[in-house]
Amino acid sequence: MKRGLVVGRYWSTRKVDSLPQGALLEVEFPDGSRLIAVDPLGCNEGESVLVAEGSVASHFFGEPFVVVDAVIVGSLDDKSA
Amino acid sequence: MKRGLVVGRYWSTRKVDSLPQGALLEVEFPDGSRLIAVDPLGCNEGESVLVAEGSVASHFFGEPFVVVDAVIVGSLDDKSA
Amino acid sequence: MKRGLVVGRYWSTRKVDSLPQGALLEVEFPDGSRLIAVDPLGCNEGESVLVAEGSVASHFFGEPFVVVDAVIVGSLDDKSA
Amino acid sequence: MKRGLVVGRYWSTRKVDSLPQGALLEVEFPDGSRLIAVDPLGCNEGESVLVAEGSVASHFFGEPFVVVDAVIVGSLDDKSA
Amino acid sequence: MKRGLVVGRYWSTRKVDSLPQGALLEVEFPDGSRLIAVDPLGCNEGESVLVAEGSVASHFFGEPFVVVDAVIVGSLDDKSA
Numbered sequence: 001m002k003r004g005l006v007v008g009r010y011w012s013t014r015k016v017d018s019l020p021q022g023a024l025l026e027v028e029f030p031d032g033s034r035l036i037a038v039d040p041l042g043c044n045e046g047e048s049v050l051v052a053e054g055s056v057a058s059h060f061f062g063e064p065f066v067v068v069d070a071v072i073v074g075s076l077d078d079k080s081a
Numbered sequence: 082m083k084r085g086l087v088v089g090r091y092w093s094t095r096k097v098d099s100l101p102q103g104a105l106l107e108v109e110f111p112d113g114s115r116l117i118a119v120d121p122l123g124c125n126e127g128e129s130v131l132v133a134e135g136s137v138a139s140h141f142f143g144e145p146f147v148v149v150d151a152v153i154v155g156s157l158d159d160k161s162a
Numbered sequence: 163m164k165r166g167l168v169v170g171r172y173w174s175t176r177k178v179d180s181l182p183q184g185a186l187l188e189v190e191f192p193d194g195s196r197l198i199a200v201d202p203l204g205c206n207e208g209e210s211v212l213v214a215e216g217s218v219a220s221h222f223f224g225e226p227f228v229v230v231d232a233v234i235v236g237s238l239d240d241k242s243a
Numbered sequence: 244m245k246r247g248l249v250v251g252r253y254w255s256t257r258k259v260d261s262l263p264q265g266a267l268l269e270v271e272f273p274d275g276s277r278l279i280a281v282d283p284l285g286c287n288e289g290e291s292v293l294v295a296e297g298s299v300a301s302h303f304f305g306e307p308f309v310v311v312d313a314v315i316v317g318s319l320d321d322k323s324a
Numbered sequence: 325m326k327r328g329l330v331v332g333r334y335w336s337t338r339k340v341d342s343l344p345q346g347a348l349l350e351v352e353f354p355d356g357s358r359l360i361a362v363d364p365l366g367c368n369e370g371e372s373v374l375v376a377e378g379s380v381a382s383h384f385f386g387e388p389f390v391v392v393d394a395v396i397v398g399s400l401d402d403k404s405a
Contacts, residue, residue, distance in 0.1 A: 001186070001198040001230070001231055001232055002195065002197065002198065002200070003122075003172065003188070003196070003198050004120055009176075010084065010131075010157050011158040012154075012156060012157055012158060012160070013156075013158050014122060014132060014155065014156040014157030014210055015131075015154060015155035015156070016121055016122065016141070016152075016154050016155065017088040018239075019131075019133075019143060019154045019155050024082070024131070026084065028194065030214065031194075031195065032112075033112065033161075034084070034111065034142065035082065036082040036084050036131055037082070039189075040178055041158065041176060041178065041226060042091065046108070050172075050174060050177075050181075050186070050198055052181075052229050052231045053187045053231055054135055054136075054217060054231055055135060055136050055137055055140075055194050055217050056217055056230065056231050057137075057229070058137045058140070058218075059220070059229070060178070060180060060227075060229040061230065063234045065140060065141075067133050067137050067138070067140070067152065067154050068082070068131045068136075069135055069137050070082055070135065071178075073174075073177060073178050073180075073181045073229050074174030074176065074177030074178065074181050075088055075175075075176040075177070076172050076173070076174055076242060077172070077174060077175050082315045084248075085307030091246065091293075091319050091320070092319070092320040093293060093316075093319055094318075095284060095317065095318040096284075096293075096317035096318070097244070097283055097284065097314075097316050097317065099303060099316075100293075100295075100317050104246050105244070105293070111319060113274075114245070114274065115273065116244065116245065117244040117245065117246050117293055118244070125297070135276060135297055135298075136297060136298050136299055137279060138299075139299045139302070146302060146303075148268050148295050148300070148303040148316050149244070149246055149295065149299065149300070149315065150244055150295045150296055150297055150299050163359065163360040163361070163393055163394055164359065164360065164390070165334065165347070165350070165358070165360050184376060192358065193356075194358065196384075202340055203339070203340065207393070212334075212336060212339075212343075212348070212360055214391050214392065214393045215393055216378055216379060216393050217378075217379050218379055218381075218382045218391050218392065218393050219391070219393075221379075221382070221389060221391070222340070222342060222389075222391040233338060233340075233391065235336075235340050235342075235343045235391050236336030236338065236339030236340065236343050237336060237337075237338040237339070238334050238336055239334070239335040239336060239337050248404075252329065253374075253400050253401070254400070254401040255374060255398030255399060255400055255401060256399075256401050257398065257399040258365070258367060258374075258397060258398035258399070259364055259365065259384070259395075259398065261384060262374075262376075262397045262398050263396075266376050267325070267374070269327070269387075275355075276325065277327070277354065278325065278376055279325040279327050280325070280328065284400050297378055297379075298378060298380055300380075301380045301383070302381050306387065308383060308384075310376050310380050310381070310383070310384040310395065310397050311325070311376065311380065312325055312376045312377055312378050313325055318344075
């Protein structure tokens with residue numbers, strides 16, 4: 001998985017049916033690269049999250065098939081906690 | 082998924098049968114890298130889109146199998162909308 | 163697989179159910195890039211490990227499905243051993 | 244898929260059985276990176292091609308299984324055509 | 325597939341059961357990046373090889389499942405041969 005920060009939020013009204021509805025979060029990683037991930041947890045901008053990529057991201061949603069290759073799987077605990 | 086801009090259009094007359102017919106869109110990402118993606122939505126150059134990669138892109142088309150590893154899954158809404 | 167060094171440890175209390183519980187290790191590779199991997203071996207910081215990525219990392223855990231795309235599969239022997 | 248130029252040709256006599264026989268083409272992409280791909284189309288050096296990567300490249304060949312992660316799926320039409 | 329040079333050899337005594345036993349070869353690619361691959365061919369350091377990545381590398385070994393994402397699938401013939 002990759003560790004990154006939620007930096008933005010996108011919507012797609014004109015989309016294929018198998019892309020889930022709702023906000024898509026943009027996550028920035030420490031190397032400056034970014035991904036757009038589906039967020040089943042309700043994360044906020046500035047939150048530190050874990051992103052899983054590839055076919056497991058689609059498998060996570062089970063049936064019916066969703067065309068997703070990146071999903072937020074956890075919010076990271078504060079290190080000082 | 083990756084967020085990028087449609088920057089061009091390619092055709093392939095001499096191709097394997099399991100590559101879908103029609104235009105293939107070139108998408109450029111913020112880091113300057115590019116992919117060629119199948120476009121089930123009818124996007125235009127300059128449009129901001131979301132690309133899903135890997136085996137889910139092929140799975141999206143169902144049966145019969147297509148040899149595709151990148152597909153446009155949504156057109157991003159205007160942020161100011 | 164990729165060879166890297168365990169450099170940190172993360173916890174995620176707010177997570178999806180299919181992400182395994184327990185510590186997640188951060189591994190740094192020689193090129194400076196990092197991944198967060200599930201650790202079935204009980205590795206320590208500073209340990210040199212091997213990370214497998216992609217759908218095989220999820221497959222490794224068998225059923226029920228886990229949403230994991232990186233797993234530590236071995237601790238590397240000391241070269242001088 | 245990635246768009247690139249065929250820049251070379253390799254043979255492998257000592258290989259695993261599930262790697263198909265015949266020439267393997269080296270394709271260079273605009274960013275300078277290269278891949279070795281199986282070529283079911285009979286492409287030539289200097290030809291502009293489309294490469295699909297990952298498990299779909301193996302799936303393309305059907306049964307029996309081939310251990311292939313990159314395949315040329317199309318030759319790109321001349322833009323001026 | 326990627327073309328690279330065998331540059332080292334690693335062993336992992338403390339490993340998960342589904343990682344095959346034996347030496348693991350480190351392969352360096354022309355861009356300087358490296359992978360650790362399982363070697364079913366018995367290659368030597370300095371040998372020019374072809375590496376397949378992803379779930380096909382695991383599939384190559386058949387059943388029972390092995391947690392492998394990179395395998396050497398061929399030794400490249402000398403260009404002058």
